[in-house]
Amino acid sequence: MLQGRTWIFDxxxxxxxxxxxxxxxxxESRIPEAFDILHDDIWMNQSSFEKAQQxxxxxxxxxxxxxxxxxxxxxxxxxxxxxxxxxTPSNFAAKTMDIPYLGLFSACATSMESLALAAFFLNSNGxxxxxxxxxxxxxxxxxxxRYPTEYGGQKPPTAQWTVTGAGCALVAKNGIGPKxxxxxxxxxVDMGVTDPFNMGGAMAPAAVDTIEAHLRDLNVDASHYxxxxxxxxxxxxxxxxxxxLQKKNIGITEAMYEDCGxxxxxxxxxxxxxxxxxxxxxxxxxxxxxxxxxxxxxxxILVVATGSLHSPLSVQQKDTIPCIAHAVAIEAGCDGx
Amino acid sequence: MIFFWxxxxxxxxxxxxxxxxxxxxxxPGVALTIFxxxxxxxxxxxxxxxxxxxxxxxxxxxxxxxxNQLVEGAMQEAEQHGLIGVVTGIFEVTSAGISAAIIFxxxxxxxxxxKG
Numbered sequence: 001m002l003q004g005r006t007w008i009f010d011x012x013x014x015x016x017x018x019x020x021x022x023x024x025x026x027x028e029s030r031i032p033e034a035f036d037i038l039h040d041d042i043w044m045n046q047s048s049f050e051k052a053q054q055x056x057x058x059x060x061x062x063x064x065x066x067x068x069x070x071x072x073x074x075x076x077x078x079x080x081x082x083x084x085x086x087x088t089p090s091n092f093a094a095k096t097m098d099i100p101y102l103g104l105f106s107a108c109a110t111s112m113e114s115l116a117l118a119a120f121f122l123n124s125n126g127x128x129x130x131x132x133x134x135x136x137x138x139x140x141x142x143x144x145x146r147y148p149t150e151y152g153g154q155k156p157p158t159a160q161w162t163v164t165g166a167g168c169a170l171v172a173k174n175g176i177g178p179k180x181x182x183x184x185x186x187x188x189v190d191m192g193v194t195d196p197f198n199m200g201g202a203m204a205p206a207a208v209d210t211i212e213a214h215l216r217d218l219n220v221d222a223s224h225y226x227x228x229x230x231x232x233x234x235x236x237x238x239x240x241x242x243x244x245l246q247k248k249n250i251g252i253t254e255a256m257y258e259d260c261g262x263x264x265x266x267x268x269x270x271x272x273x274x275x276x277x278x279x280x281x282x283x284x285x286x287x288x289x290x291x292x293x294x295x296x297x298x299x300x301i302l303v304v305a306t307g308s309l310h311s312p313l314s315v316q317q318k319d320t321i322p323c324i325a326h327a328v329a330i331e332a333g334c335d336g337x
Numbered sequence: 338m339i340f341f342w343x344x345x346x347x348x349x350x351x352x353x354x355x356x357x358x359x360x361x362x363x364x365p366g367v368a369l370t371i372f373x374x375x376x377x378x379x380x381x382x383x384x385x386x387x388x389x390x391x392x393x394x395x396x397x398x399x400x401x402x403x404x405n406q407l408v409e410g411a412m413q414e415a416e417q418h419g420l421i422g423v424v425t426g427i428f429e430v431t432s433a434g435i436s437a438a439i440i441f442x443x444x445x446x447x448x449x450x451x452k453g
Contacts, residue, residue, distance in 0.1 A: 043450075147365065151365070153364075153365045154358060154365070156358075156359070195362065
C-alpha cells in the first residue's frame with residue numbers, strides 16, 4: 001500500500017539473517033562484535049582494492065545464507081550496489097553468486113534502497129527470498145573520489161572515513177526475525193554544496209526531507225520509533241540535520257537520533273567527522289542495530305541511509321552535490337527474535 | 338641568520354599553501370600548479386634568485402623552486418643558443434630532480450604495490 005511516498009508492507013517481510021564483513025580498521029572499532037568476518041589486511045589476498053571489496057561482498061552474502069536455514073539455490077534475487085565506477089565490484093560479486101541480480105547506485109543510500117526494494121518485491125509476492133547488500137572499501141573509495149593514498153593530500157575536519165566492509169541481509173516473505181514494515185523513497189535534495197569533503201553537511205537536508213515525509217505519510221511523530229538512525233552523516237551532518245528536524249516540531253530528541261557514522265568508530269580513531277561509505281549503514285544496521293532489536297533493547301527503528309550522488313567528473317566540472325535519503329522502518333519480530 | 342630566514346620564508350610558503358586550501362578551497366593539484374607557476378614568474382622578473390640568496394633552503398626546497406629552475410634553465414640556454422635554447426634548456430637544471438623522481442619511483446614500484 002502506498003501512502004504519499006511511503007510503502008506500507010502489509011505482509012511484513014522478515015530479515016531472516018545477516019552477514020557482515022570488516023577490515024583491520026573496523027576490527028579496532030567500537031563495535032567489532034558486529035562483524036561476522038574481520039580481515040587483518042586491507043588487500044584481503046587480492047591484487048586490487050576493488051577486488052578486495054568484491055570479496056567482502058561475496059563473503060557477506062555467503063555469511064547471510066550460512067546464518068539462515070535456507071540454501072543458496074533458494075535465493076531468487078541479489079540486489080546490490082556500491083561506490084566504484086559502474087558498480088563493478090557488485091557486478092563481479094553477482095557473477096560469483098550466480099543469482100539473478102539487480103544493480104543499484106544510490107551511493108551510501110544503496111543499503112536502504114536495496115532493502116526497501118527487496119521488501120517491496122517480497123511484499124507483493126514477487127519472490128520468497130532476496131539477498132540485499134552493499135560493500136565499500138576505504139582505499140578503493142579514496143582512489144575513486146579523492147587522491148591516491150600515497151599522495152597524502154590534506155583533508156579538512158569535515159571529511160569522513162569510508163568504511164572497509166560489507167553488509168548483507170537475507171530478506172524473506174515469511175520467517176523469524178526483524179520485520180520490515182515500511183519504506184520511504186527519497187527525493188533528490190540539492191542545497192548547492194560543492195565541497196566533496198563535506199558530504200555530511202550536503203546530505204543533512206536530504207535526511208531531513210525523507211524523515212519528515214515518512215512521519216507525515218504514516219501520520220506519526222518521531223516518538224513512534226525508539227531510534228531514528230542515519231547512515232553516514234557524521235558529526236557535522238548529524239548536528240545540522242538534528243537542528244533542522246527540531247525546528248519542524250516532529251518530536252525528535254537528541255537521545256533518539258543516532259548515526260552509523262558515529263556509532264562504528266571509537267573517538268580516538270582518526271576518522272575526521274565520522275564514518276561514511278555504503279558499508280557504514282549496512283554494517284551499522286545489519287551488524288549492530290538489528291542485534292539490539294533481537295535483544296529487545298529496541299523494538300522499532302527507522303533507518304535513513306543518505307547518499308551523495310556526485311561523481312569525480314561532476315565535482316571537477318564544479319557541479320553541486322545532489323543528495324538523497326531512503327528510509328526503511330524495521331520492527332522486532334513478534335516472537336521476540 | 339640565514340637559518341632564521343630559511344625558517345620564516347619556507348614557513349610563509351606553507352602558510353600560503355594552507356590559505357589556498359582552506360580559504361580558496363583549492364585542491365592540492367591546483368595549489369601545486371599555482372606554486373610552480375609563481376616560482377617561474379618570480380624568476381622571470383628576476384626576483385627568485387635574490388630570494389634564494391636571502392633565505393637559502395627556505396626558497397629552494399618548496400615546489401616554487403621547480404618553476405624557478407625551469408625558467409632559469411631556459412634563460413641560460415637561450416643566452417647561448419637563442420630561441421631554440423628555450424626549448425632545450427627547460428629541463429637543463431631540473432633534470433636531476435625529474436630523473437630522481439623517475440628512478441626512485443621505479444625502485445618504489447618494484448618494492449611495493451603502487452596501486453593506492
